[in-house]
Amino acid sequence: MSYRRGWIAVFLFSLSMINYMDRIALSIAAKPIEHEFHLSAVGMGYLFSSFIWSYALFLLPMGFLVDRFGTKRMAGIGIFVWSAATALTGAATSFASLITARLVMGAGESTSNPVGGKVIRQWIPAGERGMVTSMFNSGSYAGPAICSVLLGALVAAFGWRLSFVIAGGIGFVWLAAWLVFFNPPEKVRWLQSDERAKILRERSSTPVVVDEEDASTAGGLRTLLRSRTLWGLAITQGCNVYTQYLFLTWLPSYLQSTRHLTLAHTGALAAVPYAAAVLLCIGVGRLSDRHLKKSGVGSGRRRNAVAMAMLTGSAILAVPFISSLATLLLIFSIALAGIASTTSLNFALLNDLLPSAKHVAKAMAFVVVGGNIFGMIAPIATGYVIQATGSYDWAFGIAGLLLLVGAVVVMTMTRSPVVGQSSHTQAPASAHS
Numbered sequence: 465m466s467y468r469r470g471w472i473a474v475f476l477f478s479l480s481m482i483n484y485m486d487r488i489a490l491s492i493a494a495k496p497i498e499h500e501f502h503l504s505a506v507g508m509g510y511l512f513s514s515f516i517w518s519y520a521l522f523l524l525p526m527g528f529l530v531d532r533f534g535t536k537r538m539a540g541i542g543i544f545v546w547s548a549a550t551a552l553t554g555a556a557t558s559f560a561s562l563i564t565a566r567l568v569m570g571a572g573e574s575t576s577n578p579v580g581g582k583v584i585r586q587w588i589p590a591g592e593r594g595m596v597t598s599m600f601n602s603g604s605y606a607g608p609a610i611c612s613v614l615l616g617a618l619v620a621a622f623g624w625r626l627s628f629v630i631a632g633g634i635g636f637v638w639l640a641a642w643l644v645f646f647n648p649p650e651k652v653r654w655l656q657s658d659e660r661a662k663i664l665r666e667r668s669s670t671p672v673v674v675d676e677e678d679a680s681t682a683g684g685l686r687t688l689l690r691s692r693t694l695w696g697l698a699i700t701q702g703c704n705v706y707t708q709y710l711f712l713t714w715l716p717s718y719l720q721s722t723r724h725l726t727l728a729h730t731g732a733l734a735a736v737p738y739a740a741a742v743l744l745c746i747g748v749g750r751l752s753d754r755h756l757k758k759s760g761v762g763s764g765r766r767r768n769a770v771a772m773a774m775l776t777g778s779a780i781l782a783v784p785f786i787s788s789l790a791t792l793l794l795i796f797s798i799a800l801a802g803i804a805s806t807t808s809l810n811f812a813l814l815n816d817l818l819p820s821a822k823h824v825a826k827a828m829a830f831v832v833v834g835g836n837i838f839g840m841i842a843p844i845a846t847g848y849v850i851q852a853t854g855s856y857d858w859a860f861g862i863a864g865l866l867l868l869v870g871a872v873v874v875m876t877m878t879r880s881p882v883v884g885q886s887s888h889t890q891a892p893a894s895a896h897s
Contacts, residue, residue, distance in 0.1 A: 468655060469663075472587045473599045475646060476580050479539065480603025482635050483576045484712070485611040486550040486569060487515065489631045491716050492615045492731060493624035501559050509847020512713035514563045515570035516840035520833050522574035527829025530578040535586070536646055542575025543635045543642075551632025554625035581828030585815060586648050589666040594766070594812045595750040601808035602745040605800065608712065609738035616716075616731015688827055688882065696877025697814050698834025700770065703870025704806045705835035707777060707863040709842040711737075711800060718856050723789060733793060740797035745804035748773065766813040767878050773809055774871040776802030781864035784857035802867075807835075810874070817882045827882060838866070 490497070490512065498508055530538045549569035556562045580600045588596045611631065618627040649655055649663045688694055719730045748769070780799040786792045814831055818824060846859045 468659065469587060469592070469596075471645075472583065473596045475642065476583060476596070476600040477603040477606070478638055479543070479576060479642075480580065480600050481607040481610070482543070482603075482638055483546070483573055484604040484607030485615075485634065486546060486607075486631050487573070488608045488611050488712055489550065489615055489628055490553075490566070491713050492612060493619050493627060494717050495720060495727065496619060496624045497562070501562070503559065504847075505850045506844075506847040507559070508717070509713075509844040511559070511562060511566070512709075512843035512847075513840045515566040515573070516709070516836050516843075517570065518567040519570035519574045520836040520840060522571045523578070523829040523833045523836070524826070526574045527578045527826040530575065530582055530825040535579045535582050535648070536642070538575050539579040539646075540639055540643055542572045542579070543639050544572070546570075546572030547632045547635025547639070548572075549632070550635070551629045553632075554628035577832045578825035578829045581811065581815070582825045585824045587663060589662060590816075593815050594809065595746065597812040597815070598746045598748065598750070598805070598808040601804060601811065602742045604807070605738045605741040605745065605804050609735040609742065612716070612731040612734040612738065614731075616728055616734075620726075620728045620731075688830060691882045693817055693878045693880055694814075694827060694830060694882050695834075696873055697810060697817075697882075698831045699877070700774075700810055700870045700874040701807070701831050701835035702838030703866040703873065704774060704777070704803055704810070706838040706842045706866050707780060707799070708803050708807070709839040710846055710859060710863050711796075711803075713843040714846050714856070714859070715796075722856060723792070733789075736793050737796035737800040741800040741804040744801035745808055748801075748805040748809070766809055766816055767874050770806055770809045770813060770874045771871040773802045773805035774867045774874070777806060778802070778864045778867040778871075780860050780867070783860040784855075806867075806870070813874075813878065814882070817878065817880075819881055 494508060494512075497503070497511075503511065526538065526542075546569045549565050549572060553562065553565040553569075556565055584593055584596055584600065615627040615631065618630065649660055655663075715734055716730050719725045719734060720727065725733060751769075777799050779795050779802065782795055783792065786795060810831070811828065814827060815824065818827055842863070845862070846856075849859045849862075850856060
């Protein structure tokens with residue numbers, strides 16, 4: 465990948481990183497907030513989940529808006545809204561105002577994945593999508609890694625309110641850079657002509673050939689909703705995101721309540737598995753691209769890597785049986801690396817199986833909605849499990865079992881293109897080079 469396209473990957477990585485920094489800020493500050501507002505485990509579960517309610521609700525509309533108005537405008541609006549909401553969380557005076565700020569934040573963050581999927585299809589040739597998608601997704605683990613240390617120290621030293629103001633302010637720095645430097649490849653001046661031609665040629669090419677009848681409506685919402693493959697990708701995403709949100713919302717509280725760590729130590733140790741996930745996720749994405757240059761993207765071979773990553777994530781099933789903190793961090797690192805790789809590979813698989821670039825944002829939004837339906841359940845269900853059992857053991861068990869289910873789903877439900885493939889046509893030979 466050229467250094468020019470590398471800057472696009474950096475933009476996407478940092479967008480995702482800031483997105484997840486703002487999400488996990490509440491988890492880092494959970495104990496002080498719980499004490500100040502006198503919240504139970506169930507109450508915290510609903511608070512953790514609240515931003516996902518608006519996030520999931522707005523995802524499909526945002527997919528249409530990104531396709532309609534473009535990535536530059538919609539990413540700018542989205543990060544402005546969620547950064548402002550994050551900063552204003554620091555001024556909350558009640559449980560209701562906390563919920564309101566999180567709902568607004570979720571609505572703003574719903575632009576992120578449709579924008580990311582669209583930018584990758586606009587800018588990145590098929591043979592590099594796995595790595596760039598992995599970089600985009602790895603930002604969602606770099607954010608918690610950085611935020612755990614930074615905000616953990618800030619909350620311990622200055623209280624939780626200032627931490628939200630600082631987290632929100634970072635987004636406005638990204639917004640300024642985005643508005644100044646980003647444009648689609650057709651409009652930028654710094655691309656060489658041969659590189660621009662390669663990007664545009666591979667953007668418009670398809671790994672599969674669809675019937676003329678399908679192609680005339682390909683990507684329309686009704687057509688997409690009839691796709692077994694798209695439902696399979698969405699369910700796979702859901703089984704994975706459930707565990708991701710268990711980590712994102714309850715891991716700091718688990719380390720403090722069950723492992724008896726201080727707030728500062730919790731932030732430092734929680735960063736370890738997230739940092740491991742960043743490095744391994746990018747490496748796995750690069751390996752999948754290298755393999756698929758030989759076997760082809762159109763066949764959907766990337767599903768095998770998705771299933772293997774989910775099996776790796778199911779290492780979380782061992783957590784209730786581990787007493788050593790060092791071993792626990794190792795298992796968390798392995799599990800989070802598998803979860804991170806699953807998300808990026810599943811998104812790359814979606815791009816592999818989409819015949820048209822025109823409606824990537826809508827399809828991406830649908831898959832992310834599937835993930836976040838499961839994701840919004842995870843914090844609430846975990847709160848009820850903790851309150852009922854006094855333990856996190858069943859919470860980790862449920863998450864691990866869902867990862868196993870997801871591995872089966874991706875292997876059985878993603879055997880064809882997102883829009884039906886003609887029985888009398890074949891994928892272009894170039895897709896298998």
